Amino acid sequence: MPIDFHQHQNRYTYATRNADSGWAQAIQAIVAPHGALAEKRVADIGCGGGIYSLAWQALGAGSVRGVDFSAQMVTAAREKSAGVDNVSFSQGDATASGLEGESTDIVFERALIHHLKDYAACFAEARRVLAPGGLFIVQDRTPDDVALPGAPDHMRGYFFERYPRLLQVEAGRRPPVAKVEQAMRDAGFSQVQSQTLWEIRKTYPDFETLGKDLAARTGRSILHDLNDTELADLIAHIKSQLPANGPIVEKDRWTLWVGTKPS
Numbered sequence: 525m526p527i528d529f530h531q532h533q534n535r536y537t538y539a540t541r542n543a544d545s546g547w548a549q550a551i552q553a554i555v556a557p558h559g560a561l562a563e564k565r566v567a568d569i570g571c572g573g574g575i576y577s578l579a580w581q582a583l584g585a586g587s588v589r590g591v592d593f594s595a596q597m598v599t600a601a602r603e604k605s606a607g608v609d610n611v612s613f614s615q616g617d618a619t620a621s622g623l624e625g626e627s628t629d630i631v632f633e634r635a636l637i638h639h640l641k642d643y644a645a646c647f648a649e650a651r652r653v654l655a656p657g658g659l660f661i662v663q664d665r666t667p668d669d670v671a672l673p674g675a676p677d678h679m680r681g682y683f684f685e686r687y688p689r690l691l692q693v694e695a696g697r698r699p700p701v702a703k704v705e706q707a708m709r710d711a712g713f714s715q716v717q718s719q720t721l722w723e724i725r726k727t728y729p730d731f732e733t734l735g736k737d738l739a740a741r742t743g744r745s746i747l748h749d750l751n752d753t754e755l756a757d758l759i760a761h762i763k764s765q766l767p768a769n770g771p772i773v774e775k776d777r778w779t780l781w782v783g784t785k786p787s
């Protein structure tokens with residue numbers, strides 16, 4: 525059964541880690557040619573628990589507004605960002621965000637679009653809220669990103685080796701590169717480009733800590749398609765594939781798409 529983002533029990537599922545410095549470097553490189561980040565207003569749509577809203581703030585964005593359709597996520601994001609300046613959150617849909625027209629310089633949507641049936645309304649909303657010349661940055665995993673084999677530093681690959689049916693779930697929802705590029709152009713964005721990014725998701729001191737995170741399905745919506753028995757089997761399988769000792773660095777490959785709203 526897919527994750528229900530509106531359930532209280534899932535409130536912190538996208539709030540319990542921090543963004544990786546490799547992500548920050550990739551974003552800096554994209555944004556740098558477009559002027560000082562301190563002058564930029566960023567909207568993080570589908571912000572979850574605010575991990576990346578806070579990462580944009582730490583990068584030096586002038587202001588960050590996180591938007592999510594789940595009241596639970598917005599509550600978690602507000603808790604996580606308590607006391608941090610220039611970051612705020614509101615409830616809104618990716619297709620009707622509640623943000624003012626032309627009120628942002630950067631719209632960022634991470635791990636959102638694979639939850640949407642139709643990108644057109646979402647991308648039209650991004651274009652509406654962006655000021656002319658603004659950047660639209662989408663981050664998600666493509667079917668090719670997802671299908672990479674399992675390895676000690678790419679443990680997500682083990683999910684699909686052990687439970688191939690999960691790959692079918694992913695194939696049905698993950699966006700191919702060209703589909704997103706075309707949807708961006710159709711929504712009126714120019715200079716559309718894409719690139720891949722290896723992002724460290726989290727570093728675990730030992731398997732016990734990782735196993736607890738997996739058992740709670742934290743931040744991994746695909747694991748909601750396994751029942752508890754299957755999940756326990758998967759965790760045992762992953763343990764058998766990883767070195768017995770030492771920290772575990774969990775990495776995933778992502779795709780970043782960037783488009784510009786014409787001036």
Ligand SMILES: C[S@@+](CC[C@H](N)C(=O)[O-])C[C@H]1O[C@@H](n2cnc3c(N)ncnc32)[C@H](O)[C@@H]1O
Pocket residue numbers: 529538569570571572573574575576591592593594597616617618619633634635636639640745
């Ligand atoms: C996989 S989580 C990603 C959270 C965050 N962007 C991150 O990368 O950590 C997807 C988020 O999108 C939100 N979401 C899904 N559909 C949405 C929609 N139609 N409008 C706004 N938010 C949505 C969910 O509530 C959830 O917080």
